[in-house]
Each structure stands twice: as structure tokens, then as C-alpha cells.
Amino acid sequence: MLDGLDATFPAGDVTALTGPNGSGKSTLLDALAGVVTPVGGGVSGLLSGGVAYVTQAVPPSALPLTVRSTVVMGRWRARPWWRPLGRADHAVVDAQLDRMGIADLADRPLDELSGGQRQRTLVALGLAQRAPVLLVDEPTAGVDAGSAALVTAALAAEAAAGVVVVHAAHDPVAIAASDRVVALA
Numbered sequence: 001m002l003d004g005l006d007a008t009f010p011a012g013d014v015t016a017l018t019g020p021n022g023s024g025k026s027t028l029l030d031a032l033a034g035v036v037t038p039v040g041g042g043v044s045g046l047l048s049g050g051v052a053y054v055t056q057a058v059p060p061s062a063l064p065l066t067v068r069s070t071v072v073m074g075r076w077r078a079r080p081w082w083r084p085l086g087r088a089d090h091a092v093v094d095a096q097l098d099r100m101g102i103a104d105l106a107d108r109p110l111d112e113l114s115g116g117q118r119q120r121t122l123v124a125l126g127l128a129q130r131a132p133v134l135l136v137d138e139p140t141a142g143v144d145a146g147s148a149a150l151v152t153a154a155l156a157a158e159a160a161a162g163v164v165v166v167h168a169a170h171d172p173v174a175i176a177a178s179d180r181v182v183a184l185a
């Protein structure tokens with residue numbers, strides 16, 4: 001898997017990972033996030049300072065999480081466990097809910113959302129981390145065109161602020177909106 005791949009992911013660019021089902025896009029994101037260790041080769045220069053990783057995995061519906069409490073989790077890493085979230089953290093959360101167009105859903109349980117609404121919640125969770133590296137697996141999958149435009153605009157804005165943004169994509173609109181494409185066979 002990913003044999004011979006040599007790619008760089010510059011800060012300031014949105015990079016789209018493209019390729020057919022099973023070509024290894026999610027596996028490459030896992031490797032960049034440090035979730036899996038490459039058997040050969042490696043990842044360098046990317047992991048210092050934290051990585052926000054939005055996977056395709058859907059949280060268990062049994063968890064009594066609202067949209068807001070899900071996005072709030074994005075702030076946990078930024079502070080010691082014993083210190084409650086502050087006003088600035090809640091402002092970051094509110095801003096990401098607005099960006100993803102889900103502020104009106106803030107008090108809804110996660111398991112009562114549509115697939116596209118849940119997807120936008122997970123992207124907001126990733127954005128709330130304010131990490132220097134943002135990895136997102138198919139962020140516009142199952143999302144309506146208007147909401148997908150919010151997602152692609154948010155990725156572009158993160159990159160413009162100097163973040164390394166890498167997303168796996170099948171969506172031609174999201175791919176076209178990217179600065180660079182890394183195509184996997």
C-alpha cells in the first residue's frame with residue numbers, strides 16, 4: 001500500500017488526496033496523523049504542534065452527545081484536564097458552529113442528525129482544535145451543495161491562515177477548489 005509515494009503537504013495549501021476506492025487515501029491520512037506506522041518509509045516534518053484529524057468514523061450513537069458538546073471536545077487538548085474551558089474556548093466553538101452552518105442544531109443530540117449534519121459537526125470538531133495540521137477524510141461526502149461550499153471555504157480559510165490542510169476527496173467540486181492534488185493509483 002502506498003508503495004513509492006513521495007509527497008509533500010505545504011502549509012498554506014489545501015491538498016486533495018484523490019484516487020479510486022481502496023487506493024489508500026484514508027490509510028495515508030492515518031499515516032500522516034500517526035494513527036498507523038508505515039512498514040517502510042515514513043512521515044517527517046508534519047507532526048509537531050498537533051494534528052486535527054476528522055475521520056469518516058461516526059461516533060457511537062449511544063453516547064449522549066449534543067452537537068455543541070461534540071465540538072467542545074475539540075478544545076480539550078488545548079488545556080490541562082483539570083482546567084475548565086474558558087470564554088475563549090466557547091467563542092472558538094461558537095465560531096466553528098457558525099462556519100459549518102449548524103449553530104441552530106447546537107443542542108440537538110448527535111444521533112438525531114442527518115448524515116450531512118453529522119458530517120459538518122465532525123468538521124467543526126476538527127476546526128475547533130485550531131491545530132497547525134488539519135486532516136479530513138471526505139469532508140463533503142453526503143453533504144448538500146450549499147453546506148459543501150461552507151466546508152470547502154473553511155478548508156481554504158484554514159490554509160490561508162497557514163495551516164497544512166489535507167483532505168481525501170471524490171467530490172469533483174471539492175477537488176477543484178483545492179490548491180494541489182496528490183493522486184493515488
Ligand SMILES: Nc1ncnc2c1ncn2[C@@H]1O[C@H](COP(=O)(O)OP(=O)(O)OP(=O)(O)O)[C@@H](O)[C@H]1O
Pocket residue numbers: 001019020021022023024025026027028168
Ligand atoms: N482495518 C483494515 N484492515 C485491513 N485492511 C484494511 C483496513 N482498512 C483498509 N484496509 C485496506 O487498505 C486498502 C486502502 O483502504 P483505504 O480505506 O485507505 O482506501 P481509500 O482510498 O480511502 O478508499 P475509499 O475511497 O473507499 O474511502 C484497501 O484495500 C482496504 O481494503
